[in-house]
Amino acid sequence: MKTVVKIDTETATATPEFEKAALRQESRRGLFLALPAYLYLIFFFVISLFIVFIYSFATRNRFGGTDLSGWNLDSYARISEPIVRDVLFRSVWLAFLTTVICLVIAYPFAYFLSTRRVAVRNIMLVFVMIPFWTNFLVRNFAWRVILGNDGPLTNATEFVGLGSAELLFTQTAVVLGLVYGYLPFMILPLYAAIERIDRRLLEASRDLYGTGLQSFRHVLFPLSMPGVIAGSILVFVPSLGAYVTPEILGGAKTTLLGSYIVTQFLTARNWPFGAALSFVLMLVMLVTTIVYFRKGGRTL
Amino acid sequence: MTSAVELSGITKRFGDVVAVDNVDLSIADGEFFAMLGPSGCGKTTTLRLIAGLEFPTEGSLSIFGQEVGTLTPDKRPVNTVFQNYALFPHLTVLENVGFGLKMQGIDKETIRSRSMEMIELVQLDGLAERKPSQMSGGQQQRVALARALVNQPKVLLLDEPLGALDLKLRQEMQLELKKLQRDVGISFVFVTHDQEEALTMSDRIAVMDDGKLLQVATPEEIYERPANRFVADFIGQTNLLEGTVSDAETVILENGISVRAKNGFIAGTHVAVSLRPERAHIQSQGKFEEGWSHVNGSVETVTYLGNALIYGIKLDWMDLEVREENHPGVELHRPGAEITVSWDPEAISVVSN
Numbered sequence: 001m002k003t004v005v006k007i008d009t010e011t012a013t014a015t016p017e018f019e020k021a022a023l024r025q026e027s028r029r030g031l032f033l034a035l036p037a038y039l040y041l042i043f044f045f046v047i048s049l050f051i052v053f054i055y056s057f058a059t060r061n062r063f064g065g066t067d068l069s070g071w072n073l074d075s076y077a078r079i080s081e082p083i084v085r086d087v088l089f090r091s092v093w094l095a096f097l098t099t100v101i102c103l104v105i106a107y108p109f110a111y112f113l114s115t116r117r118v119a120v121r122n123i124m125l126v127f128v129m130i131p132f133w134t135n136f137l138v139r140n141f142a143w144r145v146i147l148g149n150d151g152p153l154t155n156a157t158e159f160v161g162l163g164s165a166e167l168l169f170t171q172t173a174v175v176l177g178l179v180y181g182y183l184p185f186m187i188l189p190l191y192a193a194i195e196r197i198d199r200r201l202l203e204a205s206r207d208l209y210g211t212g213l214q215s216f217r218h219v220l221f222p223l224s225m226p227g228v229i230a231g232s233i234l235v236f237v238p239s240l241g242a243y244v245t246p247e248i249l250g251g252a253k254t255t256l257l258g259s260y261i262v263t264q265f266l267t268a269r270n271w272p273f274g275a276a277l278s279f280v281l282m283l284v285m286l287v288t289t290i291v292y293f294r295k296g297g298r299t300l
Numbered sequence: 301m302t303s304a305v306e307l308s309g310i311t312k313r314f315g316d317v318v319a320v321d322n323v324d325l326s327i328a329d330g331e332f333f334a335m336l337g338p339s340g341c342g343k344t345t346t347l348r349l350i351a352g353l354e355f356p357t358e359g360s361l362s363i364f365g366q367e368v369g370t371l372t373p374d375k376r377p378v379n380t381v382f383q384n385y386a387l388f389p390h391l392t393v394l395e396n397v398g399f400g401l402k403m404q405g406i407d408k409e410t411i412r413s414r415s416m417e418m419i420e421l422v423q424l425d426g427l428a429e430r431k432p433s434q435m436s437g438g439q440q441q442r443v444a445l446a447r448a449l450v451n452q453p454k455v456l457l458l459d460e461p462l463g464a465l466d467l468k469l470r471q472e473m474q475l476e477l478k479k480l481q482r483d484v485g486i487s488f489v490f491v492t493h494d495q496e497e498a499l500t501m502s503d504r505i506a507v508m509d510d511g512k513l514l515q516v517a518t519p520e521e522i523y524e525r526p527a528n529r530f531v532a533d534f535i536g537q538t539n540l541l542e543g544t545v546s547d548a549e550t551v552i553l554e555n556g557i558s559v560r561a562k563n564g565f566i567a568g569t570h571v572a573v574s575l576r577p578e579r580a581h582i583q584s585q586g587k588f589e590e591g592w593s594h595v596n597g598s599v600e601t602v603t604y605l606g607n608a609l610i611y612g613i614k615l616d617w618m619d620l621e622v623r624e625e626n627h628p629g630v631e632l633h634r635p636g637a638e639i640t641v642s643w644d645p646e647a648i649s650v651v652s653n
Binding site: 207210 | 387447
C-alpha cells in the first residue's frame with residue numbers, strides 16, 4: 001500500500017513526522033498529569049475570582065447586603081477619594097520600603113552563603129527557614145512584645161539613655177515586621193542566582209583594574225539580576241496585600257490596603273467596594289511585576 | 301636590565317598544602333615563557349600569584365623592579381587570559397574588550413576607538429555587538445586576548461589558553477599567539493600541561509612538579525639535557541635505563557653492561573640513562589654503528605605510523621621503545637626478530653633518580 005506523506009511547508013522542520021507525533025503524544029500525557037492541578041485552580045481560584053469581579057460592579061443595599069442588579073462603576077470611582085488614595089499610596093510605599101530593605105539586608109548574606117562550603121550552606125539555609133516552623137500570627141505577637149512599652153527594646157534604649165523607643169503601632173513597626181516576615185523570600189532566590197555565577201568573572205573584573213565596588217556594580221549585581229527580580233516580586237507582592245502584620249503591629253493611623261479591604265467586607269459591609277479594591281490591588285501588583293520583569297529583562 | 305617578572309623565595313601554602321615551594325624565577329622582557337607540569341604541580345598558582353589573585357605566604361615578587369607581592373590585581377600592570385576565558389556573559393564583545401579601560405575611568409570615545417582597534421587586530425571585525433554566548437570557542441579566545449591586551453599590560457598571563465580548543469584550532473592559535481607576542485613585544489607567561497605546546501611556542505620553559513621548580517631552560521636544553529628524571533620523562537618520550545655511575549664517562553646498567561655516558565655524578569650514584577626512542581637505532585642482531593653503545597634484544601611489537609615505525613623491544617631485563625623514521629628502503633623488522641639496539645653515546649643524557 002502506498003502511503004502519502006503530507007508535508008506542511010509552513011512548519012516543516014528537521015524533525016521527522018513520527019518524532020513530532022511522539023512529542024504530541026508526550027504533551028497529551030503531560031496535560032493529563034496536570035489535570036488535577038488545573039481543575040483545582042479553575043474551580044477554587046478562577047471561579048471565586050470571577051465572583052469577586054461580578055460583585056465589584058454591584059450595589060450595596062441599605063441593609064448591608066448586595067444587590068446583584070443595577071450594575072455600575074461607583075465602587076471604582078470611590079478609589080479617587082482622598083482617604084482611599086492615602087491608604088493605597090501608603091501601602092505601595094511601605095511595600096516598596098520593605099522590598100528595598102530586604103534586598104539590602106539579604107544580598108550580602110546571600111553572597112556570604114554562596115562562598116561557604118556546601119555543608120555549611122545547607123545548615124545556614126535551614127536556619128533561614130526555621131522561623132516558618134512557627135505560626136506567622138504567633139511570631140507577629142512576639143514582635144508586639146519586643147516592641148511593646150515594657151518590652152526588651154524599650155528597656156534597652158532606656159538603659160543606654162536614649163529614652164523610650166515608642167515603635168509599636170507605627171509605620172516603622174509595620175515595616176520591621178514585614179521585613180522580618182518576608183526576608184527569607186528575598187534570601188532564597190538571591191542565593192540561588194548568586195551561587196550560579198562563575199567566581200572567575202569576579203577575578204577577571206579585578207584583573208581588569210576593577211575595584212571591589214566596581215566589580216560588584218558591573219559584574220556581580222547585573223549577573224544576579226534574575227534573583228533580585230524574583231526576590232523583589234516575592235517580597236513586594238505579599239507586602240502590598242499584607243493583613244496580619246499591619247493589623248497587629250500597626251495602629252489605627254497606619255491602615256493599609258489589606259486591612260481596609262477586610263473592613264469593607266466585615267465591618268462596613270460594602271462588598272462591592274471591597275471587591276473593587278481587591279481588583280485594583282491585583283492590577284497594581286500585575287503592572288509592577290510586568291514593569292520589573294521588562295526592566296530586568298533588558299539588563300540580562 | 302630588570303626582568304619583567306621576578307620571583308624570589310616564593311612560597312604559597314593553602315592550610316597544610318604547599319602549592320608553590322620556594323620558587324626563584326626570573327622572566328625577561330619580551331620573552332615567551334611557558335610554565336609546564338602535570339595538574340596540581342603549582343603552575344597555575346604561580347601564575348595567579350603574579351596576577352595578584354593569590355598572595356604569597358613567603359618571598360617577594362616584583363614586576364619591572366616594583367615590589368607587587370601585596371598589591372591587589374587592579375594595582376598590577378599585568379592582565380590575564382583566563383582558562384575558559386571568563387568573558388562577561390551579560391556584556392557584548394565591545395563592552396568586554398572595553399571593560400578594563402572603563403574601570404580605569406578612561407573617556408568613552410577613547411575606549412571605543414581602542415577597543416575597536418583591538419577587535420580588528422584579533423580579526424573579529426563585525427562581531428563587536430555579539431554576546432560571548434553567540435561565539436565559537438576560537439572567537440571567545442580572541443575576545444579574551446583582546447580584552448587583556450587592550451590595556452597594554454607590561455606582561456600578559458595566559459592560563460591554559462588553548463586548552464578548550466580542538467586540535468586543529470589549537471595548532472592555528474599557537475602560531476597566531478606567537479605572532480601576536482612578537483607584534484606587541486611584551487612577555488607572555490603561559491601555563492600549560494601540554495609539553496608539545498610548550499616546546500613549540502616558548503623561548504624558555506619552566507618545568508614544575510609538586511610545587512617545586514625543577515628546571516628553567518630553552519626547549520632544546522630541556523629536551524637534550526633534562527635536569528632530572530622527572531623532566532626527562534615528562535618532556536617527550538624516553539626510555540629510562542637504570543644504572544650506577546662508574547666514572548665520569550661510564551654507567552653500569554642493571555644487567556651489568558657498562559655503557560659510555562658522560563655525567564657529572566660521583567661514582568656509585570644511582571642514575572638513569574635517558575634514551576629517546578628516535579635516538580636509538582635497530583639493526584639485525586650483531587650489527588651496529590661503529591663506536592656506538594649497543595644491547596641485544598628481540599622485537600615484540602611494531603606500530604606503523606606512516607611516517608615512522610615504533611618498535612617495542614624486549615631486552616633481557618627491561619623493555620625499550622624505538623622509533624625509526626620510515627625512509628625509503630628502511631629495513632623492516634617483524635615481531636620476534638632478533639635485533640641489536642644501538643645509540644650514539646653523545647645522544648643520551650644521564651639523570652639523577
